[in-house]
Amino acid sequence: MSQFKLGILPLKIETDRYQGIAPENRLCKVCSLNVPEDETHFLFQCPELDFIRRHELDQFDSVRSASDDIETVKAMLLRTNIKQFAIFLEKMYKGRQKILYRIR
Numbered sequence: 635m636s637q638f639k640l641g642i643l644p645l646k647i648e649t650d651r652y653q654g655i656a657p658e659n660r661l662c663k664v665c666s667l668n669v670p671e672d673e674t675h676f677l678f679q680c681p682e683l684d685f686i687r688r689h690e691l692d693q694f695d696s697v698r699s700a701s702d703d704i705e706t707v708k709a710m711l712l713r714t715n716i717k718q719f720a721i722f723l724e725k726m727y728k729g730r731q732k733i734l735y736r737i738r
Contacts, residue, residue, distance in 0.1 A: 643673065645671045647671055647672040662676075664680055664682045664730055665682045667680075667681070673707075680730075683730060685729075687726065690722045710722070
């Protein structure tokens with residue numbers, strides 16, 4: 635949760651900067667969309683994480699009215715139980731790791 639809030643969650647947008655890779659080339663290795671893996675892609679757009687996202691977002695009543703991804707994150711952080719958001723974030727990240735490293 636702290637890593638997310640500080641912008642240092644170990645996604646490609648963060649980890650590839652140490653190799654000097656341009657932000658537009660820090661591509662998601664989880665899916666085949668060839669887009670940068672940033673927080674928005676990770677939380678809301680990566681099709682490989684849809685199975686987790688659909689199940690978990692149903693538990694957030696306060697985000698149903700959000701108009702876009704940024705508003706959804708704001709609603710999740712401001713209007714929901716922070717523990718609930720932390721659990722969502724952890725499940726998403728663990729799902730990402732399972733796909734990347736073929737963990738069962």
